[in-house]
Amino acid sequence: MTNVRALAAQTLFQVVDKGQSLNTQLPLAAKNLSPKDKALLQQICYGVLRYLPSLENYCQQLLEKPLKGKNRVFQFLLYVGIYQLQHMRVPEHAAVAETVNALMQMRAGGLKGLVNAVLRNFQRQQDTLEESSQGNDVLTFNHPGWFIKAVKEAYPEQWQDILEQNQLQAPMWLRVNQHMGSTEEYLEALDEAGIRAEYYPEYQDAIILDKACDVAKLPGFKQGASSVQDAAAQLAARLLEPQDDELILDACAAPGGKTCHILELAKANVDALDADSDRLLRVEQNLDRIGLEANCIHADASQPDTWWNGQQYDRILLDVPCSATGVIRRHPDIKWLRRKTDIDDLAELQGQxxxxIWPLLKSGGTLLYATCSVLPKENKQQVAQFLADNSDAIHQPLHESDTPEAPGLQLLPGLTDGFYYAKIIKK
Ligand SMILES: C[S@@+](CC[C@H](N)C(=O)[O-])C[C@H]1O[C@@H](n2cnc3c(N)ncnc32)[C@H](O)[C@@H]1O
Structure with missing residues (x-):
């Protein structure tokens, strides 16, 4: 099947109804597409996931009854059609023609009349339909209700901004490999290659590109001169402050962005651990590209007795599994795949x-706890509880208002992704 709209409808059905991640479904759907169609498929899938509640609301009003059972996938095709009309400014005749073509390819020509009518009625009634979202937070911000409530509670002043940022396309940040040259030098190389970029000195190794570009066009990418990594994620290695010859544990390492960064900053001995063997392979691939080495271990960080050799670590990075609610703009499927109950389960696993892992840290050693979540339960509440429970854990402030009762540095999505860090030293 090569019709991009049909592929988008199938992909969205797999993600929203079948609970599959967009990261696994998109590459499967895009396998035989040209780069241009790949980009279109991605744009449509990201867009529909960003505006799903609104699209559902319009269809609810435009259809006598929702499409169900074996026709359920065509409900997603309607979302694809409406998304094109509302957000992609595709002319009505083209949006209808492309969506009907998709129907033909999906062997559902019988639905032509219905799809035609829904898309044309959407156009006619667009203003009224859009007004029907007013006063409803879920339809206004296009996030699940439980998440809006949690963000409102945690950030009474900033909740709207956070939800709005989540709807935007994330910028492309690079991490410059300090082994191979300075950030300023790489900025010059980008300029020579005609790639416009900016440097924020507070994110020492990071450069933001004006426009996302194919990594093959980046100077020295193949040789490891730079990597794609959000500036907030780049703070991990800098805050950990790895030193030459130290023994360091990166306990939840895959796909290895932070492992590589640690090794770019120090000639350390790094154990890179992950519970997912497929993802651990990606750590090895990333290390290979950069030409650095770590000891990759497939194991469960919550059960050190199954893999630890008894040698304590100088530093530990705990980039724990989390809700990923700080990176929704990069992964809009998170909004629909995460459930409220997942947060309690994740918080329990993180605590475990x-x-x-704490006994594996040397006296005087540093532990950096990190998540890409914006939810306090996974972040400051988790660390505050840990500090209260462990008298040998000394809280190390990362900024002026970082206290043991409300510990850590919480970054919200905006210039960078949403991230959380807390630094703890062992007595
Ligand atoms: C946030 S990601 C890590 C990202 C990584 N640090 C980087 O910068 O590329 C969390 C990782 O934790 C791993 N994980 C989940 N549960 C784990 C466990 N019990 N022990 C070790 N790793 C685990 C997941 O497979 C996932 O790769």
């Missing part, structure tokens, strides 16, 4: 990993 933190507790069981």
């Amino acid at each position: 990993i933190l507790k069981n």
